[in-house]
Structures are given as structure tokens and as C-alpha cells.
Amino acid sequence: MRLLRMVGVGSLMHLKMASRSPFEIATGLIVPIVQATMAVYLLRASEQPQNMIKAAVGAGLMGIWSQVLFGSGGAIQRQRWMGTLEMMIISPRPPALTVLPITIATGLQGTYTMAATLVWGWVLYGIVPSFAHPGLFLVAVVVCIVGLGMFGLLLASTFILMRNANAVCNTLEYPIWLLSGMLVPITVLPGWTEPVASILPTTWGARAVHEAATGGAVWPSVGWCLLISLMCFGFGALSMSYVERRARAAATLALA
Amino acid sequence: MSELAIEAVGLRRTYRSRTGWLRPKIRQTEAVKGVSFTVAKGELFGLLGPNGAGKTTTIKMLNTLLIPSAGTARIFGHDVVENTTEVRRRIGYVFGGDRGLYDRLSALDNLRYFAELYAVPAREQKARIGELLELVNLAGRERERVEGYSRGMRQRLHIARGLLHRPQVLFLDEPSIGVDPVAARDLRRTVADLAATGTTVLLTTHYMAEADELCDRIAVIAQGELKALGTPDELKHYADGRRVVEVEAYGIDDDVYGRIRRIAGVKETTLEAQGAVQLLTVQSASDVDVQGEVLAALDGVRLGRVAARRPTLEDAYVSIVSDDSPELVVAT
Ligand SMILES: Nc1ncnc2c1ncn2[C@@H]1O[C@H](COP(=O)(O)OP(=O)(O)O)[C@@H](O)[C@H]1O
Ligand SMILES: [Mg+2]
Numbered sequence A: 001m002r003l004l005r006m007v008g009v010g011s012l013m014h015l016k017m018a019s020r021s022p023f024e025i026a027t028g029l030i031v032p033i034v035q036a037t038m039a040v041y042l043l044r045a046s047e048q049p050q051n052m053i054k055a056a057v058g059a060g061l062m063g064i065w066s067q068v069l070f071g072s073g074g075a076i077q078r079q080r081w082m083g084t085l086e087m088m089i090i091s092p093r094p095p096a097l098t099v100l101p102i103t104i105a106t107g108l109q110g111t112y113t114m115a116a117t118l119v120w121g122w123v124l125y126g127i128v129p130s131f132a133h134p135g136l137f138l139v140a141v142v143v144c145i146v147g148l149g150m151f152g153l154l155l156a157s158t159f160i161l162m163r164n165a166n167a168v169c170n171t172l173e174y175p176i177w178l179l180s181g182m183l184v185p186i187t188v189l190p191g192w193t194e195p196v197a198s199i200l201p202t203t204w205g206a207r208a209v210h211e212a213a214t215g216g217a218v219w220p221s222v223g224w225c226l227l228i229s230l231m232c233f234g235f236g237a238l239s240m241s242y243v244e245r246r247a248r249a250a251a252t253l254a255l256a
Numbered sequence B: 001m002s003e004l005a006i007e008a009v010g011l012r013r014t015y016r017s018r019t020g021w022l023r024p025k026i027r028q029t030e031a032v033k034g035v036s037f038t039v040a041k042g043e044l045f046g047l048l049g050p051n052g053a054g055k056t057t058t059i060k061m062l063n064t065l066l067i068p069s070a071g072t073a074r075i076f077g078h079d080v081v082e083n084t085t086e087v088r089r090r091i092g093y094v095f096g097g098d099r100g101l102y103d104r105l106s107a108l109d110n111l112r113y114f115a116e117l118y119a120v121p122a123r124e125q126k127a128r129i130g131e132l133l134e135l136v137n138l139a140g141r142e143r144e145r146v147e148g149y150s151r152g153m154r155q156r157l158h159i160a161r162g163l164l165h166r167p168q169v170l171f172l173d174e175p176s177i178g179v180d181p182v183a184a185r186d187l188r189r190t191v192a193d194l195a196a197t198g199t200t201v202l203l204t205t206h207y208m209a210e211a212d213e214l215c216d217r218i219a220v221i222a223q224g225e226l227k228a229l230g231t232p233d234e235l236k237h238y239a240d241g242r243r244v245v246e247v248e249a250y251g252i253d254d255d256v257y258g259r260i261r262r263i264a265g266v267k268e269t270t271l272e273a274q275g276a277v278q279l280l281t282v283q284s285a286s287d288v289d290v291q292g293e294v295l296a297a298l299d300g301v302r303l304g305r306v307a308a309r310r311p312t313l314e315d316a317y318v319s320i321v322s323d324d325s326p327e328l329v330v331a332t
Helices: A002-018 A022-042 A049-082 A084-089 A095-125 A134-161 A166-179 A193-198 A201-214 A219-250 B055-062 B084-090 B107-117 B122-135 B151-163 B181-196 B208-214 B232-239 B254-261 B291-297 B313-321
Strands: B004-019 B025-040 B044-048 B070-075 B091-095 B169-173 B200-205 B217-222 B225-230 B242-250 B266-274 B277-285 B302-309
Touching (some): A002 A095, A002 B107, A049 A095, A049 A134, A084 A219, A095 A134, A134 A219, A201 A219, B004 B055, B004 B200, B025 B070, B025 B200, B025 B217, B025 B225, B044 B055, B055 B169, B055 B200, B107 B122, B107 B151, B122 B151, B151 B169, B151 B181, B181 B208, B200 B208, B208 B313, B217 B232, B217 B313, B225 B313, B232 B313, B242 B291, B254 B277, B277 B313, B291 B302
Parallel strands (some): B044 B200, B044 B217
Antiparallel strands (some): B004 B025, B217 B225, B266 B277
């Protein structure tokens, strides 16, 4: 209960901070428009009405993904710059739990991006969001955020160790978009990518969201996403504790 | 013997940094080279030394942020490497300067966030935060964003944050750096009050006067080594048997300064610019009078006041941290 409260308050504060950053505000305004536009032209959503929602949802998921990647990676880097990383690590909590609010907050920011993409798709291109299973859609989105947040945690551990982690984050962004089939259906990709894709929680999260939007069995995907997320959390927590110790040995918690 | 709050035994820390991309070289810095001391419960202990002496490194080994390269440390008997969580429950950490707070959040939000992180029970949080805002004189301004705060206000907020979970040991790393004299005085009073109510405080500073005013005992550290340890009064004896000449001058260059340093009988010299005027101090053994030779060396330089005086704690500090100081003397 107390840990939940901590994660809750922490996420709220990190969200509050993001909502006050001029950079984040600008990104939050522009990115959804760009994504809605890209989706419409790349997937010719206007010709095939079925693709419209798929495109908007795919673009929205991309938004969540890049938020988590830049969010959890960038946030760790920012904490280092601000000198607050040390203040977080010095708390008597497991390091995974002090970092989790950051990845959850960015997951939530991503939800906003998805909603905004849908709205812009509607306003600019007349793509009316209509969902096969509206209720399940919400469930799937929440599950997807959990998946992204947990995967983000796993990634964030690398950022604590490395002071130049931004490079890693940039190289990961596009492959994982493609692999998890957020925009392009996985079947378009070469066969070898399939096993890789199927161990990413985001693949199942994205599939659940797609299914909820356009029809299909949603629950199995939701189940897989949650299961893999749980594993990500487990590994993330272990890796975070290991990495925290390494960072204390290598002196990478602070800037100098 | 009273209960020990901090025990440091042979602490060492080496930093490895990589320089160059094509042919990377590993450079090693020995920041702390075997430091041992103990701090009793409730004591206000000062770690005094010039910039780069290894003060911050020592503090970070004690507060679990750095793992020592060698040696051990315990906080109330808990090993800082093995029982990290137990140590973290008992310590607070405050450092000087602008960083370490969430600028885009209000002071209140900063404190609420860290109260959760530092495991302050939910139902105590509100009262505790109010009490601390009162203590550091920020009550009434807690809803303003920290980005609009002055250096002194930030520093006070830092202290409030460090005290949220009622730590038994408080680490203060150069808390008065960059704050104005009035704020620094308030800060010293807050620290003294904390120590008076039983909190163990380890304070680092490079201001002699601050350490002298506040600390029960002072460890002087330079080049990663402990040079002296004792009460301020004990440390003053380092300058016993010295005589000090102080000269105000305008335009001492390296040549002239070098000549003064080479005068026979001169032990220590310092040259400090204070605006346009330079303050030269020359320490010598008390049985030699170097004043005449110093003035001769300053021939052609415009001079202000010239005075001989008895050595102060400041002079003792200068003689301790300089290279040719005697071997470590521990007075306990
Ligand atoms: N992260 C680091 N990497 C490499 N060298 C460092 C690092 N931190 C400090 N140092 C070096 O270690 C020495 C001691 O630094 P520090 O403990 O910060 O001294 P102080 O706090 O007394 O000014 C200095 O020479 C400094 O340059
Ligand atoms: Mg320092």
C-alpha cells in the first residue's frame, strides 16, 4: 500500500514536471499532428476506412513508445544533470521503485499523445474513432502502458550506468517500433524478426490495442502483455539493483 | 566510550576516467588515500580542506553513493556497502550549490515527493513538512516554484529535504557555498541547533572560520590524506612558535612572490587578491625576523599597511595543508 502510494505520488510529480517543460509542451503539441499526418499518408487511411483507426492507433502507440524511450532514458539523464539522481538513489527504497514513477509518468504522457493523435486524425482528416470494443480498448491501452512502463524500467537501468546512454536510446527507437508492429503489421517484416518481436511486451500490447480497435480476441494479447511485463519488472528490478551497485563503484551517479 | 555514529577505517577511493576517443587512455585519480576517523553520537564533526582535497569523495563513501576502493565504513554499526538500506534509513544528505532540487515543482511538491521516497509515514507527512518549512524559514512561500528561489532559499529547502525522515546522521557538503553572509550565518545557527538536539552532523567546508565556529572536532584533509585531527583549540597549536607578517600591496608578480618564498626562515606564504589590493602573509619561525628581507624583496612595489601579528587558526590551517607540514598528529 505504502509502496503503491509512493509510486502514485512519484508519477504524479514527474507528470507535473513534464507538463511544465516548454520542450515537452511543444513536443506534446506537434508530435501528434505529425504522426496523424504520417499515418494517413503512409497507410492511405483515407482510401481504406478500415485502416484509418489502425493508423491512428498505430501512430498513437508510436507516440507512447517514443515517450517511454526518450522519457525513461532522457529522464534518468535529466535527473543526473539536475543532481537529483543521487537524491533518489540515496533513499531507503529499492532502486527499481524509485525509478518506476518516471517510466509510468512517461507512459501516461504517451497516452495523452495517443489520444491527441486520434483527435487530430478526426479534426484534420475526418477519421472518426470508432472502436470494435470501446471498453476493451481502454483496458488494452492501460495494459499497453504497463507493458511500456515495465520495459522502460528495464531500459532505464542501462541509463543509470552509462553517461552517454542517449545514443543507445536513439538506435533502439525505430527497430522496436517496427518489431512490435505498432504501425506496420508484423507479417510484413522478415521471418527472423518474429521470435524477437514476440518477447517484447509492446508487441502484445500493441496487438491488444489494435484488436480492441478493429475487432478480434483481445484478452489473450492482454494476458501475454501482462505476463511479459511482469517478467520485465522482475528483470528490471534485478538489473536495477545490480546497476545501482555498479554505478556506485564506477561513480556515474553524478556528473563530474 | 559513547556510541559511535560514524566509523571510517582506511577509506580509499580511486576514480578511473577515460580520455580520448581514438586511443583511449585510462587516467586514475587517487582522490582519497586511506582516511580513518570516528564521530561520536551527537557530535558536530568538520571535514576541512581546500578544493579537490577529497572531502566530497569521503562524504559520498560514507553516505553510500560511492563504494570505497578499499577500507570500510559503518554508520551506527551498519556497513555502508553491505547494509546499504539500513544506513540510508538513518542518514540525510545535503550539498551546496544550485542543483539537486526539482526546479519546476514548488517547494511543497519537492518535499512531498521526497517524503514518499524517504518513507515518511503518510499521516505524519503534512505536520512534518509544515514544521520543516517553519524551521528553514520558507513557510508562506512553499507554493512557489523553486526556479524562482534565491540561492539561500534553495539551500534552506535542501536542508528541509535532508531532515524529512529525521535522520540520526546528517551529511552536509559545503552547505554555505555561494550563499550570502547573512544566509550563511542563519545556516550555521540551524546546524548548531540540530547538533544541540542530538543529531550527529558531519560538515565539510573550506572556510576555516565556519569550521572553527561550529565544530566540536575538525579533521583537516588535503591531497586525499588526513593531515590533522582535533578540537579547534588543539589545531591552533599548529601555528605555535610562528610569527606572521602581513603586507598589503599593489602589483606583486610571480617573480617577486618567488623571491619572498625563498627567503631563509620563511615557512609559509599566501597571496590573496582582495579587489585591487593583494594581501601577502608570510609565516616564519618566531626566532627569526624576516620582515626586513620581505620588504627588501618588495622594493619597487607599492605597499599599503604592513603589520606583524600573532598566528591565528587560519595560519594554522595554512601550515597544516601545505606540503611540508609535519606528519599527522591526532589529538583525541
Ligand atoms: N567522478 C570523478 N571522476 C574523476 N575524478 C574525480 C571525480 N570526482 C572527483 N574527482 C577528483 O577527485 C579529487 C577529489 O575531489 P573531491 O572529493 O570532489 O574534493 P573536494 O570535495 O574536497 O573539493 C579531485 O582531484 C577531483 O578532480
Ligand atoms: Mg566538494
